[in-house]
Amino acid sequence: MSTAIEFRNICKSYGEKVVLDDFNLCIEKGEFVTIIGSSGCGKTTALKLVNGLLTPDAGEILIGGEDISGMDQVQLRRNIGYAIQGSVLFPHMTVEQNIAYVPNLLNRHDKKRTREAVDKWMRIVGLDEELKRRYPDELSGGQQQRVGIARALAASPELLLMDEPFGAVDEITRAQLQTELRRIWEQTGITVLFVTHDISEALKLGSHVLVMDAGRIEQYATPAELLRSPATDFVHRLVERERRACRLPDGQLADCEWSGAGAARQ
Numbered sequence: 660m661s662t663a664i665e666f667r668n669i670c671k672s673y674g675e676k677v678v679l680d681d682f683n684l685c686i687e688k689g690e691f692v693t694i695i696g697s698s699g700c701g702k703t704t705a706l707k708l709v710n711g712l713l714t715p716d717a718g719e720i721l722i723g724g725e726d727i728s729g730m731d732q733v734q735l736r737r738n739i740g741y742a743i744q745g746s747v748l749f750p751h752m753t754v755e756q757n758i759a760y761v762p763n764l765l766n767r768h769d770k771k772r773t774r775e776a777v778d779k780w781m782r783i784v785g786l787d788e789e790l791k792r793r794y795p796d797e798l799s800g801g802q803q804q805r806v807g808i809a810r811a812l813a814a815s816p817e818l819l820l821m822d823e824p825f826g827a828v829d830e831i832t833r834a835q836l837q838t839e840l841r842r843i844w845e846q847t848g849i850t851v852l853f854v855t856h857d858i859s860e861a862l863k864l865g866s867h868v869l870v871m872d873a874g875r876i877e878q879y880a881t882p883a884e885l886l887r888s889p890a891t892d893f894v895h896r897l898v899e900r901e902r903r904a905c906r907l908p909d910g911q912l913a914d915c916e917w918s919g920a921g922a923a924r925q
């Protein structure tokens with residue numbers, strides 16, 4: 660196993676406010692890391708440090724062993740899919756043009772391939788073909804979100820950063836998108852960092868779960884480990900309800916659906 664991302668002694672403040680203080684974490688290639696923690700604890704900040712939208716005050720971010728501060732930032736971001744809550748689509752481009760944006764840059768001379776990629780990703784995230792020619796402000800919030808996910812995936816990134824990407828969709832769509840995302844992850848070998856506020860989503864999707872509080876790592880472990888041995892009171896409180904849901908009559912923890920998740924691709 661090799662390391663996909665390393666946070667090495669990262670410090671990040673906004674003015675007086677210290678958000679990350681000596682933050683250290685190694686993420687193996689091909690992990691699906693779900694990130695959960697209290698609001699304002701630094702989850703979005705951590706993601707933005709990875710794709711260079713923010714720079715650390717001290718420490719290094721390494722991707723594939725290489726310090727990103729020395730990399731070409733455009734090149735870096737082209738290799739990283741970024742899907743966030745709310746619309747970050749290009750407002751003056753249609754759905755099709757939004758999703759085709761990076762594939763167009765990559766296959767400049769192969770328009771057919773780009774068209775096929777757009778069709779494929781629209782199908783996968785469940786967008787009707789008739790939406791292709793619409794502009795973002797002619798879509799519902801959930802549709803915009805799906806376009807954002809399709810656009811991030813259409814770039815065939817090695818690394819996918821998702822910041823509460825399923826926030827604005829209904830429960831059924833959300834379950835479908837979770838299943839699709841897991842399938843894409845299993846098939847592609849991509850490394851995913853996925854921020855969520857929902858502990859059951861974190862446990863269901865992640866091969867590893869990162870629990871944060873106030874800029875500190877409370878625990879970084881597989882869903883099964885998290886349920887079996889929560890490292891701190893904070894983690895204990897977080898997983899308590901899920902633990903109860905999983906407990907067998909004899910008091911043992913059942914082998915829940917998610918405890919096999921991390922093994923799916925090994």
Ligand SMILES: Nc1ncnc2c1ncn2[C@@H]1O[C@H](COP(=O)(O)OP(=O)(O)OP(=O)(O)O)[C@@H](O)[C@H]1O
Pocket residue numbers: 673674676678696697698699700701702703704705
């Ligand atoms: N540009 C900024 N300027 C000043 N403070 C900021 C800025 N961005 C974030 N912060 C503060 O830094 C802290 C961490 O923010 P961050 O967005 O990383 O939290 P988060 O864990 O993603 O929270 P949430 O779950 O609410 O999205 C918060 O207290 C936030 O108010």
Ligand SMILES: [Mg+2]
Pocket residue numbers: 702703704822
């Ligand atoms: Mg956030």
